[in-house]
Every structure is written in structure tokens, then in C-alpha cells.
Amino acid sequence: MTLTHDSAAQFTRVLTESLPYLQKFSGKTIVIKYGGNAMENEQLQRGFARDIVLMKQVGINPVVVHGGGPQIGELLTKLNIPTRFVQGMRVTDSQTMDVVEMVLGGLVNKQIVNLINHQGGKAVGLTGKDGQTIRAQKLNVSSQSPETNTSEIIDIGHVGEVKSIKTDLIDTLIASDYIPVIAPIGVDEEGISYNINADLVAGKIAEVLNAEKLMLLTNVAGLLDKQGQLLTQLSTEDVDYLIADGTIHGGMLPKVRCALSAVKHGVKSAHIVDGRQTHAVLLEIFSNEGVGTLIN
Numbered sequence: 001m002t003l004t005h006d007s008a009a010q011f012t013r014v015l016t017e018s019l020p021y022l023q024k025f026s027g028k029t030i031v032i033k034y035g036g037n038a039m040e041n042e043q044l045q046r047g048f049a050r051d052i053v054l055m056k057q058v059g060i061n062p063v064v065v066h067g068g069g070p071q072i073g074e075l076l077t078k079l080n081i082p083t084r085f086v087q088g089m090r091v092t093d094s095q096t097m098d099v100v101e102m103v104l105g106g107l108v109n110k111q112i113v114n115l116i117n118h119q120g121g122k123a124v125g126l127t128g129k130d131g132q133t134i135r136a137q138k139l140n141v142s143s144q145s146p147e148t149n150t151s152e153i154i155d156i157g158h159v160g161e162v163k164s165i166k167t168d169l170i171d172t173l174i175a176s177d178y179i180p181v182i183a184p185i186g187v188d189e190e191g192i193s194y195n196i197n198a199d200l201v202a203g204k205i206a207e208v209l210n211a212e213k214l215m216l217l218t219n220v221a222g223l224l225d226k227q228g229q230l231l232t233q234l235s236t237e238d239v240d241y242l243i244a245d246g247t248i249h250g251g252m253l254p255k256v257r258c259a260l261s262a263v264k265h266g267v268k269s270a271h272i273v274d275g276r277q278t279h280a281v282l283l284e285i286f287s288n289e290g291v292g293t294l295i296n
């Protein structure tokens with residue numbers, strides 16, 4: 001097939017446009033949170049895996065942290081185990097924790113590893129238990145009672161937050177040209193397992209690795225305002241206001257909070273990106289067309 005004059009011009013424009021980004025990001029670490037909702041279909045999955053392999057090929061160090069909320073929900077339904085969320089977090093009793101480990105550490109993790117390897121990458125899957133990478137502690141969730149104006153702590157079981165991240169296993173993998181694929185399960189000093197929101201894990205890992213970028217792939221165009229319009233750029237003050245007035249809620253809360261924390265702790269930029277768009281990762285990194293919401 002020969003290229004027409006127009007398509008040849010477009011092809012070279014796209015390639016040359018990517019040059020400054022290739023130069024800027026070569027040797028840098030980019031943490032990508034791959035959400036359960038962004039794994040919707042095989043075409044998206046293949047596109048994502050190809051983007052990750054391409055990044056590695058051009059000298060960037062991608063680190064993938066994945067979710068799998070919908071996949072956990074599916075297995076819980078099959079097993080007739082009811083599930084509910086408090087402030088975007090799945091209430092996790094010990095039976096649910098077993099399912100979370102099976103789905104995140106087994107099914108989803110190995111599926112992503114397989115997809116990346118199939119595109120010619122070298123992916124290695126781990127949970128936060130491997131190499132004691134994610135030290136967790138129980139997450140205390142508090143709720144405010146408008147009647148009494150007091151707050152109470154709600155026990156949501158094995159839900160954790162990140163206490164610390166040990167990076168030696170991740171560093172070793174990166175140094176040997178592997179792509180780490182991390183499931184958001186942590187463990188405390190007693191060996192108790194915790195289910196951690198994948199956005200929170202991605203944010204912390206980006207912080208400790210001093211990543212250039214944190215990309216949170218999701219199932220919406222980015223952060224939307226009350227009218228459903230995309231907000232392309234946000235500062236800390238904007239976010240505080242949007243949380244207070246209820247525009248940001250549910251699963252978007254941990255995303256925005258961890259993005260803010262990451263940029264506050266040295267990550268150059270955080271992006272909430274539409275994972276339903278094929279090759280969203282490539283578009284964000286290598287083109288002038290920023291996609292989604294930039295938090296800086």
C-alpha cells in the first residue's frame with residue numbers, strides 16, 4: 001500500500017510531534033493506574049498493552065498499578081456475597097478479602113501480564129505482599145452526622161491505606177527491563193491482608209518512585225463539572241471547592257485526592273484520563289493534544 005501525499009504528511013507530522021516528548025520522558029518513570037472499568041473490551045486491553053510496550057521500547061519506565069472493582073463485583077455476585085461501598089471504598093469482611101485476593105492477585109493481574117507479554121513486553125505481576133512492597137494499615141473512615149454535628153468512625157473491615165512502600169523489588173524489575181504490574185493488596189506487620197483502593201496505591205507508588213507522571217485511567221472523559229462538562233485543568237483550591245459542593249463524589253474522590261497528594265509530593269503532573277478511548281495513554285504522553293483532566 002502506498003501512502004497518499006496527505007496521509008504521508010500526517011504520518012510524519014505525528015511522528016515529529018512526538019520527538020520532544022520522547023526526549024523529555026526517556027529514562028523517566030510513569031505510573032499508570034489501569035482501572036477495572038477501563039478494561040471493558042479486548043480492543044481497549046490490546047491497545048493499552050501496546051501503549052505500555054511502546055513506552056518501554058522508547059526508554060520510558062512504565063509501572064502499572066491495576067484495579068478490578070467490576071471483576072471483584074462479578075465474582076461476589078456469582079458467589080452470592082453481597083457488597084457495598086462507603087465513600088468509594090468496598091466494605092471488606094474476611095470472606096470478601098479472599099475474593100479480592102483471588103480476583104486482583106490472580107485473575108486480573110495475570111490477565112494484564114499476559115496482555116503485555118503478548119505484545120512483546122516483559123511484564124511481571126506482583127501484589128503488595130511480594131517483597132513486602134506495600135505495607136498497609138487499616139483505613140479509618142469517619143462520617144459526619146448533620147443532626148448532632150459529631151463524627152463517628154465506621155469499621156469497613158479489611159480496607160487499608162498505604163503506610164509505606166518498599167521499592168527494592170520494583171527497582172530491581174525496572175533495572176532488568178521488566179514492566180511491574182502491581183495489584184493493590186497490602187499487608188500489615190501482623191501479616192493481615194488489606195484491600196486498598198488502586199488509585200491510592202498508584203498515587204503512593206508514583207510519589208516514592210519520584211515519577212514524572214501519574215496517569216489514572218477511568219471510565220469517564222475526566223473530571224466533570226455539575227453540567228457534565230470536562231474540566232481540563234485543576235488546582236488544589238478548585239478541588240477543595242468541588243469536593244465540598246458534592247461535584248466530586250464516589251469513585252472520583254480517591255482519584256482526585258491521590259492525584260493531589262502525588263503532585264504535592266513531587267510527581268510532576270497527574271492526569272485523569274478516559275480509558276475508554278483507544279490509545280489514551282499514548283495520546284496523553286506523546287502528543288500536543290492533552291486528554292482528560294490535568295491536576296497540578
Ligand SMILES: Nc1ncnc2c1ncn2[C@@H]1O[C@H](COP(=O)(O)OP(=O)(O)O)[C@@H](O)[C@H]1O
Pocket residue numbers: 035036037038067069217218219220222223224225247248249250251252253
Ligand atoms: N465530578 C465527577 N466527574 C467524573 N466522574 C465522577 C465525578 N464524581 C463522581 N464520579 C464517578 O466516578 C466514577 C469513576 O470512579 P470509579 O468508578 O472508581 O472508576 P475506576 O474503576 O476507573 O477507578 C465515574 O464513573 C463517575 O460515576
Ligand SMILES: CC(=O)N[C@@H](CCC(=O)OP(=O)(O)O)C(=O)O
Pocket residue numbers: 034035036037066067068069070072088089090100159160184195196197198199251
Ligand atoms: C477498598 C476498595 O474499594 N478496593 C477496591 C480495589 C480495586 C479497585 O480499586 O478497582 P477499580 O480501580 O477498578 O475501582 C475494590 O475492592 O473494588
